[in-house]
Amino acid sequence: MKGKLLPIVCVLTLLGACSVPKDVAYFQGIDRLTTADLERMNQTYATTIAADDLLTINVTAWNTTVVAPFNPPPFAYIPQGETSVAADSKLTTYLVDKEGYINFPVLGKVHAAGLTKAELIDALQTRIREYVDGAMVHVQIVNFKITILGEVSRPGSVNIRNDRVSILDALGMVGDLTINANRKNILIVRDNNGHKEYGRLDVTNPEIFASPYFYLKQNDVVYVEPNNAKKRNANYSSAQQYTLTIISTILTAASVITTVVVALRRK
Template sequence: MRVKLVSVVGVVLLTLLLGSCGTPKDVIYFQGVDSLTPEQKEAMNQSYNTRIVPDDLLNITVTAWDPSVVTPFNPPTYAYSQQGDQPVFASQSLYNYLVDKDGMINFPVLGMLHVAGMTKQELSKMLEEKISKYVKDPLVNIQISNFKVTLMGEVNRPGSLTARNDRLSILDAIGQSGDLTINANRKNILIIRDENGQKEMARLDLTDPAIFASPYYYLRQNDVIYVEPNKAKKKNARYSQAQQYNITVFSSVISAVSIITSMVITIINTSKK
């Protein structure tokens, strides 16, 4: 009977050991991606273009075969010292145009222009058409200087992330932030987005390949990504807080007892005298 009991205990321990060595299913990304059909993969293809929104900082430069003819449309490339003979570079911030709350920018010569809702390509084409009335074959280059997103929660390097280009996916952002921690809940990633002054919220499951078809797969300017802790982390946090509280209460009780004991001893000693 004893041998059988030992054998059963051994099997149970071996099973637990093997189970602990395996990779938890809820930390594996894109589960089932290898079994997707061609139709499912086709449905995940997305064409994405960043739209200009209020508070974007647009870096706009106008060029042409003769640089001098586009000077009115660009801030001065050079400034001069007080002596007037030594040119120095002007700040690149002179090329930046802040989109106001009404979606407008004030562009040299052309005046106030409504740009919110346009892609960079659409704005470039519009500016080239308007500038072509003054300059032959102008070329307009536009970049969004302050495209950033913010990552919070169970990320190895939380904080704001400035994108080098306008096409930034949730995977790009997480990868550049050092990936999620082992305590992250990969099935419930919260995206907070400002859409026309209204807050939109969506949940993404990184373990599901369907994430590639989500309209929130590609991030937009000023998106906030919050990664909540998994159940184990929450449970440990609650346990730690309760344990800390108990220790604090116990310490307070011990201190109170010690003080009372000291007072009693002092009173007894005084009465004996």
């Protein structure tokens, strides 16, 4: 009977091994995409400024003295719970308040939330040029970070310096997925104006490029869950440990009972 079962077990093992690449390889079928598919997947994305963002803003002109009122001495704003913020840029930082405004020198309150960096730059340049001809403005978000948890090589928070970051960029920053990662069900948790929303990504499918979650936003949380193989191993290990604990308890109890019985008989 055992001899008959052995070939079946071997075949099933081989089939399981052959299925592994299907769960590991990224962008499967990308070579079969048509030009129309690629056009559909193209998307433009620009980071928008949100409440609680921290901005550095620098105003320049040919004569730096005339824009000095718009560039006060630098200071660092560190939100509660944070150990550091990029203040090494030697520029004043501006916190976007809950109503979406920053308090800017000379101009007073300027609305920033909901605007892209380019839109805020245009708005500031338009107003500052009423005072200084040809003034130029540079804006940078300095507290743009994402958190990546689960089956990645180096889980944790990552500070982003670029204007935009994709899920692929983010995974590259933490050393890629582990072999035990479920590549078909990556969870993105996002805060959208105080409301939590989430989406799922499958990096084995090239359709990921068309997902609204392909590009990440400030404070997104990425969670990569373990694949079924690791879940089974974890369950087996837990069950095995539980069984060993039970057996150890029974043996200890039996030893105690035996010791008591022997002691009673000697009396």
